[in-house]
Amino acid sequence: MNGRKGISRRERPAKPALTRPGIVDAAVGIMRTEGLQKVTMRRLAQELDTGPASLYVYVANTAELHAAVLDEMLGDVDLAESSDQQWRDTLVEVLMSYLSVLLANPQLARSAITARPTGRNYLRMVDRILELLDRGGVPARRAAWGVDLLLQTATASAAEHAEPTPGTDEDWAALSRTLQDIDAERYPHVERLADDLLSGSPTDRLTWAFRVLIDGLHDTPAPGE
Amino acid sequence: MNGRKGISRRERPAKPALTRPGIVDAAVGIMRTEGLQKVTMRRLAQELDTGPASLYVYVANTAELHAAVLDEMLGDVDLAESSDQQWRDTLVEVLMSYLSVLLANPQLARSAITARPTGRNYLRMVDRILELLDRGGVPARRAAWGVDLLLQTATASAAEHAEPTPGTDEDWAALSRTLQDIDAERYPHVERLADDLLSGSPTDRLTWAFRVLIDGLHDTPAPGE
DNA sequence: ACCTGAACACCGTTCAAGT
DNA sequence: ACCTGAACACCGTTCAAGT
Numbered sequence: 211m212n213g214r215k216g217i218s219r220r221e222r223p224a225k226p227a228l229t230r231p232g233i234v235d236a237a238v239g240i241m242r243t244e245g246l247q248k249v250t251m252r253r254l255a256q257e258l259d260t261g262p263a264s265l266y267v268y269v270a271n272t273a274e275l276h277a278a279v280l281d282e283m284l285g286d287v288d289l290a291e292s293s294d295q296q297w298r299d300t301l302v303e304v305l306m307s308y309l310s311v312l313l314a315n316p317q318l319a320r321s322a323i324t325a326r327p328t329g330r331n332y333l334r335m336v337d338r339i340l341e342l343l344d345r346g347g348v349p350a351r352r353a354a355w356g357v358d359l360l361l362q363t364a365t366a367s368a369a370e371h372a373e374p375t376p377g378t379d380e381d382w383a384a385l386s387r388t389l390q391d392i393d394a395e396r397y398p399h400v401e402r403l404a405d406d407l408l409s410g411s412p413t414d415r416l417t418w419a420f421r422v423l424i425d426g427l428h429d430t431p432a433p434g435e
Numbered sequence: 436m437n438g439r440k441g442i443s444r445r446e447r448p449a450k451p452a453l454t455r456p457g458i459v460d461a462a463v464g465i466m467r468t469e470g471l472q473k474v475t476m477r478r479l480a481q482e483l484d485t486g487p488a489s490l491y492v493y494v495a496n497t498a499e500l501h502a503a504v505l506d507e508m509l510g511d512v513d514l515a516e517s518s519d520q521q522w523r524d525t526l527v528e529v530l531m532s533y534l535s536v537l538l539a540n541p542q543l544a545r546s547a548i549t550a551r552p553t554g555r556n557y558l559r560m561v562d563r564i565l566e567l568l569d570r571g572g573v574p575a576r577r578a579a580w581g582v583d584l585l586l587q588t589a590t591a592s593a594a595e596h597a598e599p600t601p602g603t604d605e606d607w608a609a610l611s612r613t614l615q616d617i618d619a620e621r622y623p624h625v626e627r628l629a630d631d632l633l634s635g636s637p638t639d640r641l642t643w644a645f646r647v648l649i650d651g652l653h654d655t656p657a658p659g660e
Numbered sequence: 661a662c663c664t665g666a667a668c669a670c671c672g673t674t675c676a677a678g679t
Numbered sequence: 680a681c682c683t684g685a686a687c688a689c690c691g692t693t694c695a696a697g698t
Binding site for chain 1: 549559575581587588595610617627640658
């Protein structure tokens with residue numbers, strides 16, 4: 211059909227050489243279309259038209275692969291560089307953006323709790339948060355420990371709102387029933403606060419949590435400070 | 436050899452009838468001796484001398500099984516009932532006890548983040564924490580939201596210090612190297628605070644985190660309060 | 661150095677069939 | 680109602696052998 215040489219030897223540029231970026235890219239693709247639970251060595255190898263053993267040249271294990279995927283996703287976090295708000299509000303903005311990225315794929319949040327990321331996008335975000343804390347006059351030690359605490363809270367909240375597959379509503383309904391019919395003899399304080407325990411949207415709660423943390427770390431000295 | 440009747444039909448009282456408590460008990464046994472990763476339907480069925488399908492009469496799925504195991508473990512949490520300290524210090528005591536139970540089996544902590552427990556031992560602990568917050572004069576809404584935030588922080592910290600199997604030291608060394616050799620152009624604030632980011636034992640950091648949270652939730656009003 | 665096939669040692673869950 | 684065997688549809692990782 212056309213005169214390009216080699217066209218008969220390879221109809222398509224099949225099987226591009228394996229590279230780590232290529233592998234991570236394919237993994238992100240699978241995650242976006244099928245969810246993180248499908249990002250397995252076997253499924254990924256199938257996508258790249260090879261065997262699972264081949265991937266181990268570029269990737270240490272599944273956990274490391276998931277960490278690489280997570281860092282890629284963190285490129286979407288909005289660092290609110292052009293925000294003209296107070297440092298506290300800008301900080302909440304950044305944290306909420308981080309949260310929304312994790313909520314968009316909550317299974318990632320689970321893996322983020324154990325596999326603490328060290329990729330470039332994670333560092334970019336940490337750097338930005340440290341900048342904002344510095345602007346707020348938070349001392350070094352407190353800022354350094356605080357960034358961990360803030361991100362951990364966001365990560366854990368996202369992970370909490372992540373179910374493997376089945377109904378969130380069922381779980382919440384079950385919890386709601388447990389609290390409404392609670393044994394007031396045995397758990398008097400839970401009974402007394404049942405309504406409050408169930409109140410508030412995740413966003414309201416987390417916004418409050420960030421305020422609590424920011425105020426607290428602003429005012430509570432670290433040991434030896 | 437001896438005259439006990441039936442001895443030839445059953446040498447030992449093999450295969451006691453399956454019950455949910457019996458199943459959870461066996462699961463706890465496996466966890467204590469082999470770790471949570473071995474608490475699988477198949478391994479558990481083997482332990483109980485049956486097939487995995489039989490367990491599904493008593494247990495909905497693996498996640499529910501792990502949640503039941505976790506609540507069993509939470510029976511070990513020391514609620515510091517006889518403590519004569521200030522409410523803040525007693526609260527930190529309880530939280531540290533919860534932490535130590537999770538750290539003794541950190542894989543449980545991972546599962547605790549997603550499968551929020553509702554078992555009797557968990558409720559017992561929540562009730563105790565609410566009692567202490569009440570003693571500290573923390574208003575209802577803040578106490579209710581705060582107990583979640585406090586337990587989530589402890590849970591996430593424990594989960595973070597949980598590796599599937601391999602070396603914690605390697606990870607930490609890798610992080611340490613990343614931070615020491617960091618690109619100061621790109622991540623100036625990380626570079627500036629590298630030492631502080633690596634400082635502090637997990638216990639020191641978490642004790643501080645609990646202070647931050649307790650002070651913060653004591654002083655930061657919830658929305659609509 | 662990189663890639664592969666094949667194997668090892670597992671998983672969760674379902675379902676028809678039995679008691 | 681409870682229990683079972685067997686099957687379905689997967690996993691991660693290693694390793695000897697090839698190129």
